[in-house]
Amino acid sequence: MYNFTFHRPTTVRQAAGLLARNPDGKLLAGGHSLLPVMKQRLAQPSALVDLSLVEGMTGVELKGRSVVIGAMTRHADVANSQVLKDVMPGLAAVPGSIGDPQVRNRGTIGGSIANNDPNADYPAACLGLGATIITNKRRIAADDFFTGMFSTALEEGEIIVKVSFPVAKKAAYEKFKHPASGFALVGVFVSKRGPDIRVAVTGAGSNGVFRVKSFEEALKKRFSPKSIEGMSIPATGMNADIHASPEYRAHLVAVLARRALAKAND
Amino acid sequence: MAAVSMTVNGKAVTGDVEPRTLLVQFLRENLRLTGTHVGCDTSQCGACIVHIDGIAAKACTTLALQCEGAKITTIEGLAEPGGKLHPMQEAFREHHGLQCGYCTPGMIMSALDIVRRNGNNLDEHTIRDQLDGNICRCTGYHNIVKAIEAGAKAMAK
Incomplete structure (x- = not known):
C-alpha cells in the first residue's frame, strides 16, 4: 500500500x-x-x-412509508435490523448475503453503493426498489445514480449520508453467490409497490446494475414467476470472465428472476 | 507517522505508526502479539480475525488508525492469567480441531463471534454456514465444527 x-x-x-x-x-x-x-x-x-x-450516519429507521438507512450502517446491522425485517425482509436479506460474517461486521451500505462494484448486491436493491440516495448536496434517484461499472453520479466532494428505500409490499432478492468471493455471479432484486414493478440485476451486465424492462412489462399483468415463464434476455452486454460466459449469465438472470418472484410472493 | 492508542487484551497500548499500517501489522510487529496470523492478506482466509469492540473483524483489512480508542481482543487475550485455557480453546484441544494450527487463532476468534451472534446451542449447519470467512487447509473442518459446538456449550456453564 x-x-x-x-x-x-x-x-x-x-x-x-x-x-x-x-x-x-x-x-x-x-x-x-x-x-x-x-x-x-x-x-x-x-x-x-x-x-x-461522523455523527448521525448510522441506523435503520422507518420514516413514513420509507426505510432510511445511514450510509455508515454496517451490513450486519442492516441485516439484523428488526425494524427492517418487520416491514421488508426482502431488503434485509441483501446485506445478509454479502461476503462473510466478518466482512458484514465492517462493510457499510454507503461504501458499497459509492463503489458500485458490478458484482455488488446493494446496487441491485437500490435500483430494484427505486431508492433515493441522499448526499450532503442533493437527493439522487437510484435510476440516475448508477452510471456504469464502478461509476456513479456522485460529484467531487459529494458524500452519501443516507439511503431511503420505499417500503414495497413485495420484495425479494435471489443471488447466485460466487463460492470464493461471496459476490453475486448474478443477483436479481424484484419488487412490487402499487403499479411500480422493478426487476434489477447485478453481476451480469458489463456496464453494472440494470433493469430488465421486458420482464417488468410482462409482470404488470400478474406479479408471478409464471408471467415470465419461457422469457429470456439476450447475452449481448453480459459479462464474460473465467467464472461464467455471457450466455450463462443471461440464463441465470431469468432463473433467478423467477426464483425471486416466487420468494416475493411467499 | 501518526500516534495511535488503543486497548489490547485489557492493556492500554500506544504506538507511532505510518497511516498505512494494518491492524494486524501493529499487533504482530509493534506489540509482538504474533498469535494473530496473516494467511491470504486479502480478507478471505480469516487467520487474522480479532475482536474490535467485541465484534469479529479481519485485521488484515483494517488500519491500525481506524482502531484509535478501540478495545481489541486477540487470541492472546482469551486464556486466564494463570494459563487456564478459555473454554473454546479447551474445546479445540479436546476435539483436536486443528492440524498445523495456522488457522486456529482466527477460527477461535470467529467461533466466539458465532456464539455472540447465535447463542450457546449451535447446530452443525449454523456453524458451517457461519464459518464462511475462515479457511482451513488441513482438517476438512470436521473437528473444528465439533470443537465449536462443544466450546459454545462449555461457555454457558
Whole structure:
C-alpha cells in the first residue's frame, strides 16, 4: 500500500472540507473494498477521510412509508435490523448475503453503493426498489445514480449520508453467490409497490446494475414467476470472465428472476 | 507517522505508526502479539480475525488508525492469567480441531463471534454456514465444527 494521510472528521461538513483540501483523497467507510484495492496498489489516494466518527450516519429507521438507512450502517446491522425485517425482509436479506460474517461486521451500505462494484448486491436493491440516495448536496434517484461499472453520479466532494428505500409490499432478492468471493455471479432484486414493478440485476451486465424492462412489462399483468415463464434476455452486454460466459449469465438472470418472484410472493 | 492508542487484551497500548499500517501489522510487529496470523492478506482466509469492540473483524483489512480508542481482543487475550485455557480453546484441544494450527487463532476468534451472534446451542449447519470467512487447509473442518459446538456449550456453564 502506498502511504497517505489519515483524517477522522466528526461532521459531514468537516469531511467535505477535508475532501476539498485533498483532491486526491478518498472517503473511507468500512474499508472492505477500498483497502484491498489499495493493498494491490490499484488505488493511490493521497489522503483517507475516515467517516466512522461522523455523527448521525448510522441506523435503520422507518420514516413514513420509507426505510432510511445511514450510509455508515454496517451490513450486519442492516441485516439484523428488526425494524427492517418487520416491514421488508426482502431488503434485509441483501446485506445478509454479502461476503462473510466478518466482512458484514465492517462493510457499510454507503461504501458499497459509492463503489458500485458490478458484482455488488446493494446496487441491485437500490435500483430494484427505486431508492433515493441522499448526499450532503442533493437527493439522487437510484435510476440516475448508477452510471456504469464502478461509476456513479456522485460529484467531487459529494458524500452519501443516507439511503431511503420505499417500503414495497413485495420484495425479494435471489443471488447466485460466487463460492470464493461471496459476490453475486448474478443477483436479481424484484419488487412490487402499487403499479411500480422493478426487476434489477447485478453481476451480469458489463456496464453494472440494470433493469430488465421486458420482464417488468410482462409482470404488470400478474406479479408471478409464471408471467415470465419461457422469457429470456439476450447475452449481448453480459459479462464474460473465467467464472461464467455471457450466455450463462443471461440464463441465470431469468432463473433467478423467477426464483425471486416466487420468494416475493411467499 | 501518526500516534495511535488503543486497548489490547485489557492493556492500554500506544504506538507511532505510518497511516498505512494494518491492524494486524501493529499487533504482530509493534506489540509482538504474533498469535494473530496473516494467511491470504486479502480478507478471505480469516487467520487474522480479532475482536474490535467485541465484534469479529479481519485485521488484515483494517488500519491500525481506524482502531484509535478501540478495545481489541486477540487470541492472546482469551486464556486466564494463570494459563487456564478459555473454554473454546479447551474445546479445540479436546476435539483436536486443528492440524498445523495456522488457522486456529482466527477460527477461535470467529467461533466466539458465532456464539455472540447465535447463542450457546449451535447446530452443525449454523456453524458451517457461519464459518464462511475462515479457511482451513488441513482438517476438512470436521473437528473444528465439533470443537465449536462443544466450546459454545462449555461457555454457558
